[in-house]
Amino acid sequence: MYCPQCRAEYRAGFTQCSDCRIPLVAGTPPEPAMRFDPTLDPVVVLETNDPVQSALAKGLLEDAGIPFLILGQIARLVPDIDPFLRKWVRIQVPRGREQEAKDVLESVLRPRPYLCSE
């Protein structure tokens, strides 16, 4: 049994998805399409203004075959303090694959150790 909306798998005996409140479908979820379907109730798994981190995250999600959506947002900071535009990026995945994506992104999300060369 699985939920046709979030693709969560359920044991036999369940008839409704506890998250989406819709009837489950028999069988196993079909292979997810790489094309992102916005009806999949996306959740943000990473929010960063570090282009290296977002590029890394994109590569990891692609390797794992998890569809994702990137929302970019340019925030203009106070010009006197910081003349640069920092691009904030939000990476979203379908709710049903949130945990999978978080596992994949763990290495990116983990704070980098502070390195001191002195």
Ligand SMILES: [Zn+2]
């Ligand atoms: Zn569901």
